[in-house]
Amino acid sequence: MEPVTVRRWAPRGAEPGVEEIALLAAGLGVSPLAAAALWGRGVQTVAAGRVFLDAGLAALPDPFLLSGMERGVERLVAAIEGGEGIAVHGDYDVDGITGTALLVETLRAFGAVVDYHIPLRLKDGYGLSAEALRRAAAAGARVALSVDCGVSALEEGRLARELGLDLIITDHHQPPETLPEALAIINPHLPESPFPARELSGVGVAFFLMIALRKTLRERGAFASSPEPDLRRSLDLVALGTIADVVPLTGVNRILTRFGLELLGRAGRPGVAALKAVAAVKEMNASAVGFRLGPRLNAAGRLEDAALGVDLLLETSPARAGEIASHLDGLNRERQQLEQETLSQAIERLDEGGEGGERSIVLADERWHPGVIGIVASRLVERYHRPTILIALENGQGKGSARSIAGFHLYCALQDCSEFLAGFGGHQYAAGLSIAGEAVDAFTAALDGVAHRILSAEDLVPKLSHDGEILLEDITRESLGELAKLAPFGAGNPEPAFVARGLRAQQISVVGEKHLRFTARQGGYSIPCIAFGMVDRRTELEGEFDLLFHPGLNEFRNNVSVQLRVRDIRPSV
Numbered sequence: 001m002e003p004v005t006v007r008r009w010a011p012r013g014a015e016p017g018v019e020e021i022a023l024l025a026a027g028l029g030v031s032p033l034a035a036a037a038l039w040g041r042g043v044q045t046v047a048a049g050r051v052f053l054d055a056g057l058a059a060l061p062d063p064f065l066l067s068g069m070e071r072g073v074e075r076l077v078a079a080i081e082g083g084e085g086i087a088v089h090g091d092y093d094v095d096g097i098t099g100t101a102l103l104v105e106t107l108r109a110f111g112a113v114v115d116y117h118i119p120l121r122l123k124d125g126y127g128l129s130a131e132a133l134r135r136a137a138a139a140g141a142r143v144a145l146s147v148d149c150g151v152s153a154l155e156e157g158r159l160a161r162e163l164g165l166d167l168i169i170t171d172h173h174q175p176p177e178t179l180p181e182a183l184a185i186i187n188p189h190l191p192e193s194p195f196p197a198r199e200l201s202g203v204g205v206a207f208f209l210m211i212a213l214r215k216t217l218r219e220r221g222a223f224a225s226s227p228e229p230d231l232r233r234s235l236d237l238v239a240l241g242t243i244a245d246v247v248p249l250t251g252v253n254r255i256l257t258r259f260g261l262e263l264l265g266r267a268g269r270p271g272v273a274a275l276k277a278v279a280a281v282k283e284m285n286a287s288a289v290g291f292r293l294g295p296r297l298n299a300a301g302r303l304e305d306a307a308l309g310v311d312l313l314l315e316t317s318p319a320r321a322g323e324i325a326s327h328l329d330g331l332n333r334e335r336q337q338l339e340q341e342t343l344s345q346a347i348e349r350l351d352e353g354g355e356g357g358e359r360s361i362v363l364a365d366e367r368w369h370p371g372v373i374g375i376v377a378s379r380l381v382e383r384y385h386r387p388t389i390l391i392a393l394e395n396g397q398g399k400g401s402a403r404s405i406a407g408f409h410l411y412c413a414l415q416d417c418s419e420f421l422a423g424f425g426g427h428q429y430a431a432g433l434s435i436a437g438e439a440v441d442a443f444t445a446a447l448d449g450v451a452h453r454i455l456s457a458e459d460l461v462p463k464l465s466h467d468g469e470i471l472l473e474d475i476t477r478e479s480l481g482e483l484a485k486l487a488p489f490g491a492g493n494p495e496p497a498f499v500a501r502g503l504r505a506q507q508i509s510v511v512g513e514k515h516l517r518f519t520a521r522q523g524g525y526s527i528p529c530i531a532f533g534m535v536d537r538r539t540e541l542e543g544e545f546d547l548l549f550h551p552g553l554n555e556f557r558n559n560v561s562v563q564l565r566v567r568d569i570r571p572s573v
Contacts, residue, residue, distance in 0.1 A: 001350040001361075003383045004462055007568055009499065009548055012040030012465040024049065033474060034482035037467040037496040041250075041486075053485055055255050057232070063208035063215075067193040072168045072184035073212050077220065079143045080112045087136035087165070088116040089128055090310070091148040091202065092301030094294045097309035098241035099147035099170075099203035102234050105314060106210045109229040110217060115139065118306040121371055126425070126432050128156035137163040146170060148202025148241075150180065152425045157181035170205045172247075173425050174411045197252035199492075203241030204256060207234065235260035236269060237313065243286050244294035246429070248492025257488050261285065264293075271312040274325035286488040299331040302371030303338075339372045343379050346390065350380075357386075357448030359455050364391035364398055364440045374401035374430070381405060385462045387413070387451060393437050397422075402431040407459045408451065417446040464548055464568055466497045472525040475551050475562055483551070499548050502572050505541035520547060520564065528554070531566035544572040 016024075016039045025035035027046035030053075038044075043052045051059070063069055079086050086107060090100030100116050107114045117132040124131070127149050133156060136144055143166045150156070150169035157180030160167040167182040175189055186205060188198045200208070210231055218228060239260025242253055249257055265284035267273035272293075276284075279292040300308040308324060315321040346363055349355050356363055361380060368376075373390035380388045380403075387408045391400040404410040410431040414424045420443035424433035435443060489495040500522060508518040516531040516538060529549070531537070547566055554563035 001353065001356060001384055001386075004385045004460075006461060008458075008461055008463045009568070009570070010463050010465055012467055012494075013042060015468065016044070020044075028053065030485065031479040031482040033470065033479040033496075033498075034485065036470075036498075037483060037486055040465075040467045041493065052254075057255065057259060059255060060208075060211075060252060061196050063212035065193070065195040066186050066188060066205070066208060066212075067190050067195075068169075068184040068186040069209065069212050072170075072186055072209065073216050075143060075166055075168060075183055076107075076112070076145070076213055077216055080107075080110055080217070080222075083113060084143060085113045085115065085136075085139065085141035086143045086145055087132075087139075087141040088114060089132055089136075089144060089146045089149070090116065090118050090306075091126065092118055092121050092306035093148070094244035094297045094309070095202040095241040096148040097297055097301070097306055098237040098244075098313065099201075099206040101310050101313040102203055102210065102237045103145065103147055103206050104310070106229060106231065106234060110213065110222070115141065116307075116310065118301070118310060120305060121301050128153040130156055130159050133160055133163060133165060137165055142166060143168065147206045148172065150182075151175045151185065151187055152423075153180045154178065170202070170209055172200050172202050172205050174427060176425075199248045199250075199253065201238075201242040201245045201247045201253070203238050203245075204247075204253065207231070207238050207256070210234070232259070233263070233268075236263035236272060239264055240272075240289055240293065240297070243289040243488070243490055244298070246290075246491045249286065249488055249490040250492040254488070254493060257286065257490075261289075261488055264289070269313065270318045270321040271315050271325070273318065274321040275312065275328070277322070278325045278329040286490045290490065295335070296325070296328045296332045299335045300328055302335055303331050303369075335372060335375075338369050339375050339379075342368050342372055342376045342390075346376060346380060347383070350384070357444055357451065359386060359451035359460060360444075360448045361386045361388040362391070362440070362444040362447055363389075364393050364400075364437065366393045368392040370399045370401075373399075374403070374432075377401050377403040385460055387447075387455075389433070389447070391433075391435060391440060396437045398435045398437055398440065400433040400435060402426065402433065404429045404431075405455075405459070406463070408454055413447060413450045413454075416450050417443055420446060464497070465494070466499050466548055469499045469501065472500055472503075472520065472522040472527050475527060475564075477553065477560075477562060480551055480553060480562065495550050497548060497550050497567060499546060501546045503545055503547055505545070508538065508541055510535055510538075516541070516566075527562055527564055529564040529566050530554075531569070534566065534569070537569055540569045540571065546570045546572050 021035045025032045028049045043049050088103045090096040104116050119129045145168045147170050151171040169182045169185045171187045188195045188200050239257045281288045281292050297309040300306045312324040370392035377388045377390045387404045389400050389402040391398040409428045420439045422434040503520045506519045511517045514535050516534050519526050520529050548568045549564040549566050
């Protein structure tokens with residue numbers, strides 16, 4: 001299978017006219033560059049722009065619009081007032097880790113008796129653990145509260161009832177046709193839920209549960225003689241989990257992460273300060289969370305025990321937090337090595353041909369560690385632009401992680417192939433599954449059949465979206481400051497990208513063996529550029545060319561200058 005080398009360039013939305021951009025820019029008091037980026041995100045009126053740019057926490061929707069919320073809150077209030085034990089059960093990724101820490105910290109602040117459990121990826125697998133439910137019941141818990149998991153836990157739901165545990169499920173994964181037995185299921189994807197923001201993360205759902213619980217406790221006089229816990233202090237956890245889980249950073253999620261990133265920047269939580277130190281994070285933004293902090297928290301669940309991540313986020317001693325963060329940093333280095341080995345093996349198999357299907361990729365191997373196959377699947381999607389599933393085999397059984405591309409809904413595709421699977425769950429772009437080794441070949445063929453039915457040849461050519469064509473003279477430090485107001489950038493709210501045409505390159509040099517540095521000139525204007533991983537495309541800079549790029553600022557030796565980060569190069573027509 002050949003890696004993709006050609007990419008389509010396409011405007012992010014309907015292309016506006018010059019007058020429309022000018023009116024939006026004037027109405028909002030922003031630069032035309034920022035107005036163009038807003039327009040591509042569907043923000044095309046002054047009123048919508050003010051909501052996007054200025055919406056605060058007061059704009060968050062009523063948590064009781066989530067179906068199941070009222071009943072779940074009633075049970076938690078009874079548990080708090082009656083001194084009953086609450087067992088929180090999370091997932092082993094960053095979303096589950098932060099959601100667990102948020103629930104434990106907040107419930108304890110509300111006076112609850114709380115313990116928590118995070119499953120071991122290699123031993124327990126994904127989802128609610130039957131053994132953990134048994135231990136919780138034996139320890140005297142009366143309520144089991146899930147976060148970021150549980151909506152598919154049919155057997156575990158029945159077990160909880162048999163054990164006398166009132167099960168409250170908070171989750172954000174796609175619900176199956178048959179829901180588990182539970183006292184309450186709080187999930188924005190439930191069809192009967194009128195909650196306006198369906199794309200919450202697991203920690204986001206947990207946060208809204210705590211808002212609703214605090215409101216009810218307040219109305220019952222719980223804080224008459226003590227300070228009311230300030231839930232804004234938990235938004236650092238919400239931002240961590242939301243960004244790391246790659247849910248859209250729009251609407252409610254944008255509000256939560258914008259305020260949460262401010263808290264992460266202050267690093268008032270000892271665990272966050274320690275994590276930033278080992279990750280060498282100086283500037284806090286969504287990229288730092290996604291590529292520096294998140295992987296280190298994730299490494300605990302991938303290779304060892306994700307409860308270490310919860311311990312770190314709940315730790316109040318800076319010294320102890322530093323010890324845990326250093327351990328997580330070591331696990332992350334080990335994870336990186338395993339990831340590279342697995343990626344090389346997968347690419348070797350695909351390059352040999354005859355494996356992986358035509359419009360999808362499914363590979364299974366006994367050498368692979370189940371803790372890194374999800375990351376490697378993402379790398380293969382970037383390289384081949386195909387829905388990709390990697391399966392780690394052990395003793396004839398497989399655990400798989402799946403990643404997808406635009407236009408191919410993974411969860412729905414797995415539903416179509418469910419006869420070959422022992423279990424599955426997930427979202428549109430990411431999913432997990434379990435499968436018998438002997439069923440892998442049949443599943444591979446079935447999934448590729450679904451991909452042939454859904455994906456066209458054009459769908460298999462990656463699309464690079466941009467926010468319009470501009471001149472180099474439009475890119476200034478002032479206009480970049482206006483663009484920064486659109487942050488945080490991530491899924492659903494990508495970093496602004498633009499196209500400039502008819503450029504010439506000067507001062508071309510190779511940096512670090514793999515990267516190109518050059519100056520792009522257009523008329524009388526020139527701007528430095530960096531093209532990561534594009535050393536083999538140097539000849540494309542010899543004539544006149546077009547660039548698709550992210551404009552930004554580069555700081556070097558205390559000097560700050562405008563720089564273009566190149567995404568793609570084309571000969572000018």
